[in-house]
Structures are given as structure tokens and as C-alpha cells.
Amino acid sequence: MLAGGWHCKGKGREIRVDSANVADIDSMHGRGGQGTMKPVATTLPDGTFVLMDPRTVIRPSEGFGKSNRDIQLDGEAMLIVRSNAGKPFVIHTRNLVIQVLGTRLHVDAFASSPGEEVDLLEGRLKVTKSYHSSTDNEPETLQAGEMVMINRDIDLMEKETLNPDERKAVEKKFPLPDTIAPRSSRRSL
Numbered sequence: 001m002l003a004g005g006w007h008c009k010g011k012g013r014e015i016r017v018d019s020a021n022v023a024d025i026d027s028m029h030g031r032g033g034q035g036t037m038k039p040v041a042t043t044l045p046d047g048t049f050v051l052m053d054p055r056t057v058i059r060p061s062e063g064f065g066k067s068n069r070d071i072q073l074d075g076e077a078m079l080i081v082r083s084n085a086g087k088p089f090v091i092h093t094r095n096l097v098i099q100v101l102g103t104r105l106h107v108d109a110f111a112s113s114p115g116e117e118v119d120l121l122e123g124r125l126k127v128t129k130s131y132h133s134s135t136d137n138e139p140e141t142l143q144a145g146e147m148v149m150i151n152r153d154i155d156l157m158e159k160e161t162l163n164p165d166e167r168k169a170v171e172k173k174f175p176l177p178d179t180i181a182p183r184s185s186r187r188s189l
Contacts, residue, residue: 015042015050015058039078039174044071048089051174052077055110076108078174081123092130095152099126103144106170114153119162119170120146129157 039051045065050058056075061068069089081089083102091098093109095116103123109116118127120142127148128139133155140148140159145167150157 015044015060016056041177046084046087046089047082049080050077051079051176073107073109074111076106076110078104078106078170078176080104080176095130095150096148097128097130099128101125106174115149115151117150118142118148119167120144121162121167121171127157 037054040054041049041051043049044058044060046069048069052058053076056073056077058075058077059072061070061072064070067087069084069087070092071090072092074093079091079100081100081103089100091100091107093107093116094111096109096118098105098107098118101124103125104121105123105125106119106121107117109118118125122144124144125142126139127142129137129150131152135155136157140157142148142159145162146159147162147166148157148159
């Protein structure tokens with residue numbers, strides 16, 4: 001279920017699903033089939049677990065894991081990020097800069113779409129616009145169970161409570177393997 005081929009390119013390396021796997025998944029999903037696109041899992045060099053839509057592209061910055069933990073994300077993914085006070089994990093999308101403070105989150109940010117969404121399932125986040133706004137440039141700090149939606153075309157960013165049904169839909173779309181289950185669902189020994 002959580003398999004896929006990956007390739008990385010040199011200096012401006014990208015993490016994405018091999019085109020052969022995307023074709024198989026797309027034929028199941030978008031061409032009249034009844035299947036659904038299966039998320040693909042990987043672990044970044046810093047230990048961050050990523051479960052992503054097969055159309056998603058992640059571009060780690062130069063020095064990722066050594067001098068920084070910044071990535072560029074175009075697509076949709078669930079991430080489980082370990083806290084590291086010396087090197088915060090930062091996600092750059094077309095419209096947002098998301099500073100992760102050790103957490104589990106869902107990001108839906110395809111560059112081809114005017115809107116983006118960040119759903120915080122565990123932990124804390126700081127979210128700011130990636131561009132200068134004439135109306136509001138203040139960051140939003142999210143707690144678990146909150147979300148931010150942004151639409152650059154109308155220059156609007158809103159923080160809201162995450163609807164429980166939306167949360168369930170995200171968790172169903174990106175099911176975590178038992179070895180990576182969220183803390184809230186782990187059993188105590």
C-alpha cells in the first residue's frame with residue numbers, strides 16, 4: 001500500500017514518485033476507474049516521515065539536514081516532524097511559509113491552485129504568507145485541531161477550527177502505518 005519509486009536529482013534534487021507509478025495510479029483514479037490514489041511514503045534524511053499524494057513534489061534546500069531543514073512543497077502531504085530547536089523544519093509553498101514546531105500536519109498546496117490549506121493534527125505551527133500582503137502580514141500560530149486556509153488571488157488567510165469530519169477524511173486519505181501511528185492512538189505499555 002505504501003510503496004513507490006523515488007528519484008533524486010543532484011543539486012536541486014526533487015523527491016517524487018516515478019512516472020511509471022504515477023501512470024498506474026492515475027489510470028485507476030482519473031480515467032473512469034473506481035480506485036483511489038494511494039499515498040506514497042518516504043522518510044527524509046532528518047527523520048521526518050512524509051506520506052504524500054503521488055503528484056506531489058518535494059524539493060529539499062541545499063544543506064538539508066545539516067545546516068537547515070527547509071523544503072519546498074508543491075502538492076499534498078501528511079508529515080510527522082520531530083522537534084529540533086536548533087534547526088526548525090520549514091515548509092515553503094507558493095503562498096505560505098510554515099514553521100513546524102514538532103508535530104503532525106497535513107498540507108494541501110498545489111502550485112496550480114490559488115488556495116492552500118494547512119491542517120494541524122498534533123503539536124504547534126507558525127504560518128505566515130510567503131509574499132508581502134497589502135492587507136495583513138501577521139503570522140498565525142496554530143494549536144492541534146486548527147487549520148489555516150489561504151487564497152492569494154483574493155489576499156485572504158483565515159485560521160479556523162478543523163472540522164472533525166474533515167480531519168477524518170484527511171486521516172483516511174493518508175493512513176499512517178502502525179509503526180508511525182500518532183501518539184494519541186498508541187497504546188501505553
